[in-house]
Amino acid sequence: MTVSQESAPTSGHRRNEADVVVIGAGLAGLTAARELVAAGLSVTVLEARDRVGGRLLNHDLGDGQVTEIGGQFVGPTQDHILALAEQVGVATYQATVPGESVYVHAGRAKRFSGQTLPDLLALPDMGIALARIGQAVRKLSPLAPRQAPKARELDGMTYETWLRKAEVTGAAVDLVNIFLNSAYGGEARDASALFSLWYVSTFGDETHPGTMERGTGTEGGAQDSRFVGGSQLVAQRLALELDGRVRLAAPVRRISQDSTGVTVVSDAGDWRAGRVIVAVPPLLASRIVWDPLLPPQQDQLYQRLPFGTLMKCVAVYDKPFWRADGLSGMGLLRDGSPIREMFDNTPPDGGPGVLMGFLGGKEWRKWAHRPAGERRGAVLRCFARVVGERAFDTVDYVEQDWTAEQWTQGGPTSVAAPGVLTGYGEWMGRRFGRVHWAGAEFSPYWTGFMDGAVRSGKQAAAELLDHS
Numbered sequence: 001m002t003v004s005q006e007s008a009p010t011s012g013h014r015r016n017e018a019d020v021v022v023i024g025a026g027l028a029g030l031t032a033a034r035e036l037v038a039a040g041l042s043v044t045v046l047e048a049r050d051r052v053g054g055r056l057l058n059h060d061l062g063d064g065q066v067t068e069i070g071g072q073f074v075g076p077t078q079d080h081i082l083a084l085a086e087q088v089g090v091a092t093y094q095a096t097v098p099g100e101s102v103y104v105h106a107g108r109a110k111r112f113s114g115q116t117l118p119d120l121l122a123l124p125d126m127g128i129a130l131a132r133i134g135q136a137v138r139k140l141s142p143l144a145p146r147q148a149p150k151a152r153e154l155d156g157m158t159y160e161t162w163l164r165k166a167e168v169t170g171a172a173v174d175l176v177n178i179f180l181n182s183a184y185g186g187e188a189r190d191a192s193a194l195f196s197l198w199y200v201s202t203f204g205d206e207t208h209p210g211t212m213e214r215g216t217g218t219e220g221g222a223q224d225s226r227f228v229g230g231s232q233l234v235a236q237r238l239a240l241e242l243d244g245r246v247r248l249a250a251p252v253r254r255i256s257q258d259s260t261g262v263t264v265v266s267d268a269g270d271w272r273a274g275r276v277i278v279a280v281p282p283l284l285a286s287r288i289v290w291d292p293l294l295p296p297q298q299d300q301l302y303q304r305l306p307f308g309t310l311m312k313c314v315a316v317y318d319k320p321f322w323r324a325d326g327l328s329g330m331g332l333l334r335d336g337s338p339i340r341e342m343f344d345n346t347p348p349d350g351g352p353g354v355l356m357g358f359l360g361g362k363e364w365r366k367w368a369h370r371p372a373g374e375r376r377g378a379v380l381r382c383f384a385r386v387v388g389e390r391a392f393d394t395v396d397y398v399e400q401d402w403t404a405e406q407w408t409q410g411g412p413t414s415v416a417a418p419g420v421l422t423g424y425g426e427w428m429g430r431r432f433g434r435v436h437w438a439g440a441e442f443s444p445y446w447t448g449f450m451d452g453a454v455r456s457g458k459q460a461a462a463e464l465l466d467h468s
Contacts, residue, residue: 018044020464021264021273023252026054027450028438029279030238031084031457032464033245039465044273045242046266048251048280048407052239055411055440056450058230059398061316065347066230067354069312069400071412071450072345075224077205077214078451080458081234085227088237092225093348096218097320099328102386105335109385115217117175117332125172132166133212137201142210142444145198146425154194155422162193178332178340179216182358184415184448185308185402190361195416202447210445218330222449228348231450251407255435256291262434275468277460279438281307282414284407294432301424304417305441307410309364309403313339313357313379316396320346320353322387329355331386338363338375339382352395355383368401375399413448414441431467436460 020036022029025047033043051057057070073095074081085092100111103118110118117123140148148154154162159180163173177187180196188196203210203222214221227233239246250268255276257263264271278285282302286294293299322329322344329344339357346354357379359367367375376397383391402411416425429442438460443452 015263015270015272016044018042018271018273020044020275020277021046021262021271022277022279023264024054024279024439025049025052025235025239025246025248026279026439027056027081027235027238027453028440028442028457028460029054029277030235030242030246031454032277032279032438032461033242034238035458035461036464037242037245039461043242043245044271045246046250046252046264046268046271047246047248050249052246052248053232053235054453055402055408056232056235057400058232059314059400061347061352061354061396065349065352067314067316067345067347067356068226068230068232069314069398070231070402072226072231073223074226074450075214075217075222076220077203077208078222078446078449079205080454081451084238084454085234088234088241090234090237091228093228094219095223095226095343097323097328097330097344097346099323099326101328101330101332104331104333104337104385107335111327119171122171122175125169126175129163129166129168129172129176130212132163132168133197133200136166136197137210137212140198140201142198142201142204145194145201146422148194148198151194152422154197155192155420156418157193158189158418159191159193159196160188162196163188174334177361178334181340181360181363182310182412183215184413185310185360185364185411186415187361190308190417191415192418192421194421198421199447202443202445202452205445223343226348252288254289254291257434275434275436275464277436277438277464279457279460281408281439282441283307283409285437295427295430297424298427298430298432301420301427304420304424305414307402307408307413308360308415309368310358310360310411311364311368311399311401311403313359314345314398314400315355315380315383315391315394316398317353317355317390317393318395319351320344321390322353325388327387329387331382333382333385336363337382337385338367338378342383342386355387355391357382364403368403372399431463436464
């Protein structure tokens with residue numbers, strides 16, 4: 001079984017043919033293709049990169065070990081990705097490491113256990129924030145955020161404005177921003193209140209309402225587990241199952257449709273198909289040449305859904321030395337720290353030691369353009385405040401700036417500014433003739449996460465089969 005990287009066997013204007021062409025070999029596209037092949041259709045997957053996985057990317061540590069520099073965490077209520085991983089033979093392990101976490105604020109680093117921060121001044125504010133957010137989220141349906149009470153009012157202000165109107169003060173807003181830093185590569189002021197509250201409502205499933213606690217939690221929350229062999233292994237196993245149906249280095253430039261089918265023009269040749277599933281980020285989908293043009297409302301929506309700004313910074317050590325000091329490697333850092341959230345990213349067998357930190361939102365804007373050496377020093381100083389001076393004794397240091405990925409251009413998910421959801425949201429994922437849509441941003445549950453991608457891929461395949 002192979003994943004094909006060579007050009008399609010075309011001659012002149014001869015076209016390849018398939019029942020369905022899937023554009024994008026991330027989890028959504030690969031899942032959709034798998035469902036359609038199981039239904040007996042001929043399928044070709046066209047992927048612009050020279051690899052599969054989309055926003056999932058493993059980094060080779062040597063000796064058969066990897067760590068992730070893309071999406072990595074899974075947890076309860078994310079049953080679709082967990083079931084799929086089990087089906088393709090990829091196991092999970094507990095991401096949480098025994099030991100104390102560290103909270104850095106006002107020039108002091110404090111060790112703590114559990115979920116309660118050692119900050120007596122911030123705790124009451126955070127309690128109010130969680131209560132206010134919970135009350136608002138319960139009034140939202142993840143399936144139809146635009147139908148929420150006062151939807152236009154919520155969509156007319158930023159999340160930060162809403163938090164302050166809800167009597168959430170500076171300390172709690174700062175802590176919410178730590179979560180948003182990695183959750184959508186932004187700040188509360190970057191997104192509408194309606195989008196942000198809806199985003200929290202997606203942290204669940206059909207029987208478990210979404211909560212902020214589940215989205216931010218480690219053990220028992222969204223950061224509960226990781227995949228043995230790295231999250232990209234799930235996508236790689238899916239591609240192998242598709243047995244040569246995946247074409248790499250095949251960016252799609254043009255999609256033309258008529259009454260009898262769709263023509264897809266890519267750098268690897270042309271395909272003629274009955275239907276197409278587009279499983280790339282909305283903004284990138286809007287940059288494909290369309291004939292006929294996308295409905296202008298849908299095109300405007302997709303142009304208004306850029307990714308956040310996020311870089312993952314990874315330091316590798318001979319061993320996870322912090323564990324011997326009773327530390328979990330997890331840290332939360334305030335006061336303008338470049339890294340505001342960090343984790344132990346060591347492989348499951350305990351070596352080599354790996355620390356990972358998120359450089360996102362306003363800190364990305366401050367640091368991404370600076371010299372690499374200066375940025376590396378700033379990141380390691382953050383790590384040292386959590387685990388000590390040995391953080392500088394690295395054997396490797398790696399950065400993955402998702403804004404610099406041509407076929408991603410940001411991360412980890414699309415972010416809607418004020419006015420987008422109520423102005424254009426009804427066009428999200430609406431079928432366009434013979435074109436169907438898939439991707440983590442199109443899911444009403446765990447939008448932007450791996451589970452959302454798998455859900456969306458299944459839904460797109462089901463919709464296509466219903467209309468075939």
